[in-house]
Each structure stands twice: as structure tokens, then as C-alpha cells.
Amino acid sequence: MSDAHTERQISAETQVALLGLLGYASLGAFALLAKDASEARTISTRMRLSRMAAAELAEIDSVEETIRALGGNPHQAFEEFSSFLTSYLHRAEPRDWWERLMRSYVRFNMLEDLLGELSQSLPADVRASADADPGVRGHADLIVDELGPVLANDEKLASRLALWGRRVVGEAISMARQLFEEWPEFVDLIPGDGDGQARRAALLGRLQNAHARRMDRLGLTA
């Protein structure tokens, strides 16, 4: 009846580190979505993306508070991931609005999937303070609304974006690998059975499957 996973003890230091990653990811997602919003081709898309960006910040106060309660320094905890996430979020300059949308679709969702998996190991009260943003689902729907009809009518664009999606997802998987290399304590947070290496491999597989399902929503092959 017991769940081996939730019984695992996570040190306060590792909790602070993960909250730092979550907090900086919110700041980064805010910037990414705000930039996308500023490039939107219609007011309604601009407003939807701007609101999603703003929603990314909604939990940052409670994340800060929880870090403090755990004895950490919030800004130091965020700063720890600044160059790692900035380089992830800024890599691969899109050539047009469609590549920009696709890039955010792949990148933002994979980051949220990864953070969602790691967050499961946090004690319930800590996890609640950093609950996965409800905006993710809305963002995926928006991308499908915007890109879906265009891709269905433009085969050339569809094959260009399929190629672009493979490049962006390749980088996203590299980011996930690099995260576990630079912060090996996060390997302990990966849910599932087996040793760290096995759970990490399984996690990367789940991330790739989720990506393939998202591409499928656009009628593309991952």
C-alpha cells in the first residue's frame, strides 16, 4: 500500500534548489510569452499570450515565501539557474512568427513536463506553493488554434516546421540531460522504479512521447 516514491526523503537544500528552478522557469516563461505576445499578428492573440505571460508570475510570491521558510534565499536560488535557463530559452532564433510559435510550443511544454515530474517528489505543502501553472494547457490550445489551420493548408510550411520542431526538441532533450549532469541531486527526484540512470532514461522517454503527442495535435510527425 505504501508508495516508495513519496516516502523518499528530500533534503531542504534540494527542495530549495528545485523551487529555485521553478521560480526562474516562471520568470523565463514570462519573458518568452511576453516576447511572443509582442510579435503576435492579431490583438486577440496578443492579449491571450500577454495574459498567459502574466499568469506565469502568479505563483512566484508563494515560491519565494516557501524558499524562505526552508531557510533559503529566494533570489540566490533563482539566480542559480539563470544562465542555464536563459541559454535554453534563447537558443535557436526563429525566422518568422510560425517558427516562434513552434519553438515556444515545444520548449515551454517540455520544460513544464520536466518540472511537473520533479515536483511530484516535493512534500505536498511545498509542492502546493509552486503548483504547475494552469496556463500551460491554454498555451498548447492556443498554438493548436493558430498553427493547426495554417499547417493543414500549407504543406511546405508544415514540412519546414516539422524539421524546425525536431531541432528545437533535440535541444530541449539536451537541456534535460544537462540539468541532471549539473544538478545530480535532481536525479533523486525523478519518479518511478529502478536506479537513477533507469529512471532518468524513462523520464526522457516520457518527455519525448509527450512531445510526439503534441506534434500529432498539429498533424506533424515528431
Added chain:
Amino acid sequence: MSDAHTERQISAETQVALLGLLGYASLGAFALLAKDASEARTISTRMRLSRMAAAELAEIDSVEETIRALGGNPHQAFEEFSSFLTSYLHRAEPRDWWERLMRSYVRFNMLEDLLGELSQSLPADVRASADADPGVRGHADLIVDELGPVLANDEKLASRLALWGRRVVGEAISMARQLFEEWPEFVDLIPGDGDGQARRAALLGRLQNAHARRMDRLGLTA
């Protein structure tokens, strides 16, 4: 005892137009502050600016609702000011972080001052739906916190930013003039005595005085 100004009748069309300007200005300020946030040199400044950007969107829902209640189409009303405000907010690319801060300080505040004056003519319930953002004061304080100590210790930067401030404020005053040329109905909304031309001239004077006081807070001459 009566106030000639508040008794002036403002047509629903003009109210919708002003709300459109206010709404698009919020979207524009959101983008401007979010971009500044993404360039911030410290996490704490980045967070303050990101939060201010998010706060800019807080009233946009009620602005949309009010436009609808007045029989207007919110997105059309916003769209009307898209190219006017985009060109205002994107003009004059800053060469560094300090020029970026100064540009936003001048541009954002002057736009808010202008909108604040025009909004006084709206019926109280309409005005309440678009109440001036409380973030403006916080933004000015942040700029003074960031720039003040640096300018006090770097005479060369201070004179470069004084020059830059004059360029940016010149454009801001041009924007205000252009607004009244392209949307002459807004002249009727300018508070004060005298004919349109006199009230417009007085308004431009007040905007310049407010700017001079802001420069003074930084130890600079406007």
C-alpha cells in the same frame, strides 16, 4: 459651484476611442516593461519589472467590458491605436541598460500622464473601469533607485543620459501633438479653460513640467 468640465458631454464613440487608447497603452506598456525586465541586471530588478508589467494587464478585462457596454468592439478599439502606439513605444533603440531605463522612465510616465488627463473627462463609472495603473508610481521609484546612485557617481553617463532624455522627451511631446492631430475628438477631453488650442498648449506645458520634475529626481536638467 458647478464644474464646467465634468458637465461636458462626451459621446459614446469618443469614450470608446479613449478606452481603446487606454487598453492598447496597457498592452504596449506590458510589452515595454517585460522587455526591460528581460534585460535587467539583477534578479530583484527583473522581478520588480516583471510584476509591474503583469500589473499593466490587470485592468484590461474591465476596459473590454466597458467598451462592450458602450456598444463598441474592444479589439477594434484597441487596434485603432496599434500602429500609433507601437511606433511611439519602439522608437529610439537604447544602446545600453541605462538608456533603456531612461527611455521607459520618460516614455511610460508621459503616456500615463497624458492618459490620466484625458480620462478625467470620462463619466465616473467608465473612468473607474480604466483607472490609472498604480504601477506607474512604483516604476518611477524603481528607476530612481536604479539610476540615481549610478548617475551621482558617473558624470559622463549623467550627461549622456541627460542628452538622451531630451531626445526621448522630444519624441514623447511629438506623440502627444500627433495624437490630437489624428484624433481631434480627444481635444474636447483636455481639462481646463479656454478653447481647444489653449487647453492643448496648457496640457503640453504640464506634461513638460512633470517630465522636468522627474529628471530633477535623478539630478538631471530636463
